[in-house]
Amino acid sequence: MLGLMQSQPLLTSSLIDFAERHHGDAEIVSRRVEGDLHRYTYADMAKRSRQVANALDKLGEGGLAFSDRVATLAWNGYRHMELYFGVGGSGRVVHTINPRLHPDQVAWIMNHAEDQVLIFDATFLPLVQKVHAQAQTVKHWILLCDADKLPADTGIPGLLSYEAWIANQSTDYEWPQFDENSAASMCYTSGTTGNPKAALYSHRSSVLHAYAASLPDVMAMSARDSVLPVVPMFHVNAWGIPYSAPLTGAKLVFPGPALDGKSVYELIESEQVTYAAGVPTVWQMMLSHMQPAQLKFSSLKRTVIGGSACPPAMIHSFQEDYGVEVLHAWGMTEMSPLGTLSTLKNKHLSLPKDEQMKVRLKQGRAIFGVDMKIVNDEGKELPWDGKTYGDLLVRGPWILAEYFKGEGGDPLQYDDKGRGWFPTGDVATIDADGFMQITDRSKDVIKSGGEWISSIDIENIAMGHPAVAMAACIGMPHPKWDERPIVVVVKKPNASVSKEELLAFYQGKTAKWQIPDDVVFVDAIPIGATGKMLKTKLREQLIDYQLPS
Numbered sequence: 314m315l316g317l318m319q320s321q322p323l324l325t326s327s328l329i330d331f332a333e334r335h336h337g338d339a340e341i342v343s344r345r346v347e348g349d350l351h352r353y354t355y356a357d358m359a360k361r362s363r364q365v366a367n368a369l370d371k372l373g374e375g376g377l378a379f380s381d382r383v384a385t386l387a388w389n390g391y392r393h394m395e396l397y398f399g400v401g402g403s404g405r406v407v408h409t410i411n412p413r414l415h416p417d418q419v420a421w422i423m424n425h426a427e428d429q430v431l432i433f434d435a436t437f438l439p440l441v442q443k444v445h446a447q448a449q450t451v452k453h454w455i456l457l458c459d460a461d462k463l464p465a466d467t468g469i470p471g472l473l474s475y476e477a478w479i480a481n482q483s484t485d486y487e488w489p490q491f492d493e494n495s496a497a498s499m500c501y502t503s504g505t506t507g508n509p510k511a512a513l514y515s516h517r518s519s520v521l522h523a524y525a526a527s528l529p530d531v532m533a534m535s536a537r538d539s540v541l542p543v544v545p546m547f548h549v550n551a552w553g554i555p556y557s558a559p560l561t562g563a564k565l566v567f568p569g570p571a572l573d574g575k576s577v578y579e580l581i582e583s584e585q586v587t588y589a590a591g592v593p594t595v596w597q598m599m600l601s602h603m604q605p606a607q608l609k610f611s612s613l614k615r616t617v618i619g620g621s622a623c624p625p626a627m628i629h630s631f632q633e634d635y636g637v638e639v640l641h642a643w644g645m646t647e648m649s650p651l652g653t654l655s656t657l658k659n660k661h662l663s664l665p666k667d668e669q670m671k672v673r674l675k676q677g678r679a680i681f682g683v684d685m686k687i688v689n690d691e692g693k694e695l696p697w698d699g700k701t702y703g704d705l706l707v708r709g710p711w712i713l714a715e716y717f718k719g720e721g722g723d724p725l726q727y728d729d730k731g732r733g734w735f736p737t738g739d740v741a742t743i744d745a746d747g748f749m750q751i752t753d754r755s756k757d758v759i760k761s762g763g764e765w766i767s768s769i770d771i772e773n774i775a776m777g778h779p780a781v782a783m784a785a786c787i788g789m790p791h792p793k794w795d796e797r798p799i800v801v802v803v804k805k806p807n808a809s810v811s812k813e814e815l816l817a818f819y820q821g822k823t824a825k826w827q828i829p830d831d832v833v834f835v836d837a838i839p840i841g842a843t844g845k846m847l848k849t850k851l852r853e854q855l856i857d858y859q860l861p862s
């Protein structure tokens with residue numbers, strides 16, 4: 314017997330319809346490429362999304378087909394948001410491209426995705442000029458600018474201005490109803506090894522993820538929040554915030570291209586942001602701007618930090634110096650991206666602060682919708698004791714089943730019930746309360762004399778030293794131990810610390826055999842397209858390095 318409830322497909326267009334009807338006056342504020350602050354409401358955004366949908370229906374001969382890819386190269390802003398809904402809502406697929414990738418990689422991705430349209434911010438005009446001749450499938454090029462700001466002689470055939478393109482379109486549009494499993498958006502992984510592969514998110518997975526993300530123990534989004542996604546809309550849908558904000562009616566604040574510490578801090582203050590999300594490197598820049606000037610926050614209450622391990626010193630500083638709660642989060646492109654968040658349980662509230670901190674430092678507990686386990690090399694499940702580490706596998710309705718075009722074959726590992734689990738490539742422990750802690754990326758873990766050393770642990774200790782701005786721990790080949798860790802360090806401006814002092818700083822903080830063999834000071838550590846340290850590049854840079862004998 315089937316249930317007798319109404320059956321409605323879960324479609325992203327329902328989110329913007331809802332926001333327009335119930336939170337029509339909630340604001341969306343965007344720092345633009347033009348430099349100014351643009352303000353409008355969800356009601357305005359909904360109208361313009363429908364204009365985008367109408368424009369797509371008329372694009373070329375007979376309009377753009379269902380599931381055709383519309384690529385974007387754009388910062389976080391209101392026009393990008395209109396594309397999320399206008400493109401996805403009308404049945405096409407928003408393909409967000411990471412502009413920090415190498416131009417050849419951008420061109421490769423566009424061809425692989427078979428993008429039909431590319432819509433981009435003025436910042437990326439030089440990039441598009443470089444790649445447009447290589448893009449074999451793109452028929453329409455649209456610049457996110459006013460009608461009178463379209464530059465002449467760009468060399469890009471038929472380049473249109475976005476505002477001119479949508480200007481005469483009707484604001485009426487009936488969002489089509491279709492299978493909720495249809496693709497809504499796509500994002501390529503950064504492909505640190507081999508060619509990038511694409512995750513293809515469905516309407517259903519995006520809406521379910523948005524529901525889950527809004528829960529109190531996840532991102533806790535509400536109509537009383539002013540939310541600043543510093544995480545880019547060009548990578549994993551800015552952690553789904555463009556979908557969960559209209560679902561809750563939260564005010565949205567978009568930083569555009571201004572991601573330096575000063576700009577982000579000033580935007581938080583001027584727009585009374587209560588809630589911000591970003592990777593540790595972004596917050597490092599902001600705290601470095603705030604500390605010397607002794608600046609404080611007047612509105613910020615919570616920040617979600619993830620994408621790479623959040624150093625304890627950062628959690629501590631946010632909480633103790635600024636009264637901002639840090640929610641440490643873990644996820645990945647293949648997971649839409651949210652997997653776990655570290656929010657305390659009731660039983661933790663009475664613990665002393667340093668015990669609570671140990672819990673907050675973990676990557677956290679699974680959100681309903683994400684099932685996880687750790688396994689050994691034979692695929693056997695390992696205990697949740699907080700000590701045993703193994704390969705972390707996940708499954709759930711917003712976790713990838715297959716890459717676009719079946720790239721790389723079947724990525725799943727099957728259990729004895731025939732259920733497919735996605736291998737995350739992370740090594741982790743899970744404790745009895747279900748809190749997961751990443752030991753390392755499996756390719757970054759350092760194998761010394763048959764034992765494993767977590768590069769994250771070694772980095773976190775260095776980051777706790779007052780003179781250290783950034784630290785990367787990598788393994789170096791060793792004749793006896795296979796590998797030994799070294800720590801590569803960027804000092805804070807005007808700060809000083811010697812190699813001997815830093816190595817002494819490790820004493821008592823970790824087992825003796827885990828203390829790095831050497832410290833290498835550098836001016837900068839290479840950062841990848843998603844704001845993470847690029848250890849592959851760092852290893853290349855240190856190709857001639859020799860461990861001290």
Ligand code: ADP
Pocket residue numbers: 502503504505618619620621622623641642643644645646647650676737738739751753754843845
């Ligand atoms: P890419 O590096 O391809 O852009 P993702 O952005 O999907 O990939 O990153 C996913 C990976 O980032 C995870 O598998 C994990 O290794 C790392 N990661 C994400 N969040 C955290 C975190 N809070 N702590 C440690 N590692 C993290």
